[in-house]
Amino acid sequence: MEKTLNKIKSIIPRSAFDKLVPIYHFLLSLTGNIVYSKPSREIFVIGITGTKGKSSTAEILNAILEEAGYKTAILSTVRFKIGNESRPNMLKMTMPGRFFVQKFLRDAVIKKCDYAIIEMTSEGAKNYRHRFVDMNALIFTNISPEHIESHGSFEKYLGAKLQIAKRLEHSQKSSKIIIANKDDEKAEKFMAINVPNKITYSIKEAEPFTLAKEGSVINLFGTRVQTYLPGEFNIYNILAAAKFAQSQGIKTETIKKAIEKLKFIPGRLEKVEIDLSKFKTEDNNKTLGNGIFPDFSVIVDYAHTADSLEKVYKIFKDDRKICVLGSCGGGRDKWKRPLMGEVADKNCDEIILTDEDPYDDDSEEIIKCVAGGMKDHKPKIILDRREAIREAIRSAKAGDAVIITGKGTDPFIMKAKGNKIPWSDKRVAEEEILALALEKFKK
Template identity: 35%
Template structure:
């Protein structure tokens, strides 16, 4: 009942927002990216490509907002924005002369009608794997929600590597398919030139193909777009390398789902020359079922695991970590629990040896952490700069050696 009331509230705000800002997306060419993983990167890559092609654009992502040449940080810790704020940004895009508007269409935003009234020219599917079951209850409900933005009049760019691709194809008419595994896809690794030395891993290849598909669906020349792909820059908190002169690698990534862990390791394992040390936790007040799954995957690839705090919200960090730890097999002995995330990162940096890979996941681009405010269900946001912690820890080691 409470959820229904909230959804009605968001719908009413979306209606008011659209009338207040004169249905701004009707004046823009709009691209919606949905999926469990890869949304932020795909939106960003499309925006970068459009910039390189001289096309003014705006975007809304988990990391930041962009309107023409102005970019500012998303400090809300939310991808599903309040409808009023979302339509306000779209209106700013119109007033700034933008032609294209790209955004992440999350399952929450779709289900809660936060994006009601938003015109969509192109809908992109990256993938659909387990996530947000604390909200949707079942994977079937989660999938059904994602399908809602794929309509007959909307152009669709669909990942054939996803096992649910046929369901999205059935809902769509003007379709471009892409795949890193299936040569029958319209866009694949054999007929596309998507080389970029900064963007490592199959997941980035998949996101690049999705981005290429979006632009082709809008009439851009495939070869011209491909010529600009090598210029694309990596995104903060997505397979981000921290280089401070150390003799081991440090990677920060937003991965926080089982599927994201698998895809991240597919990119990290080829870089391995010695040990992989993985520091991670799990978000509180979210799908508890995936917690042991994360540990099980990490134990298959990492040589050492440090379990730590990661946005516990109102939950007890120790309880979350204990639930994660149940997924570590008994034969995997090299793991420890350090609840304080800062100390966990410092310990990993201090003990890292030459050619190790220190992998820090869960926070990615974020510089805040959601912790309990002392009430039963309440939380507060506190500053937490993971990059500075890493850099300071590395510098301490380098100063000691010198």
């Protein structure tokens, strides 16, 4: 189908093609809904939209619902889960097309899931993939500039998000719920939709709270809750999930138990380390030792905007930071590249710039743009991402923080002409940590 579209694109005027594509995507969504017999009408659907925090909120909410005894499905940037079956999202898109969302919902119905949690993205909305999904609830996390080249302007990007909220308004479900972060200046636009139940949350509701890189202690509905998830932004994510759970009559004690059990979210401030007792020397005679290695932090995070990057770095404000980052190619948000460099320049002690997803753009040009935002640091430039991670880990000393950002759980590095390299920041970091441990053992 893509080949057919590309052929059509080459023979008709651009203006005509631009009008044709939305019709094509709309018809795909309509057809999928018909083929799979309107599955969203048979299950409680929770949409989550916003610029940041969608995947984390989805995972926190899933943990709470499962703790309460419900069977869940998740469609997110991180994974596709239906009941007890879960697989990583290997598609480099959150809301895939070609009937994917409708098939996912039908499978969730067949497996007798009680709730389906779906990340609703602006790119998905642009391609009508949110259409014919009848939501019961929508959670709005926050909004800031992103995907500007794709949408044309921030206003159009915001408009795509608001179209998702409008779908809740037009949903066939009864007792619809909108839950919005009222600390975001655009929250009122989402709360303006016509649904019977409107709930807000604010960071002030979690006060008094304490923040540390090991996690936070918050006040949740008058109950003290300790979470392993660090950062103020994760308090927002917890509040969003907890407010929905409360709307469903789930007890605070159950919410607390679920949050306190959740150790981490894949690719989101995920700590990478190894247990030395599980590895043996090359001659297989001895273990590498006891305890956790290394004696410094290695963190993998999805942060790919300046704002997200700064929030991650602030968590480790008291540590010496070795930061590995890049920026995306393919014409995506070129405006943010120097801003990423500026944030790294202000917060990091050592900076290594590397490939992220160059697509058809020149890797060196991308990195040059990122470096253009730096005044006080001369970054190391190592295009090979594995070598960059290796250099960061081998440069670290006890108590340091190696922070690897930009990809999180992304399964590929996207290269020119559609080529892609299988990838995992976490796996590569683990391999480099193990190699370092083996070297230290030999000494």
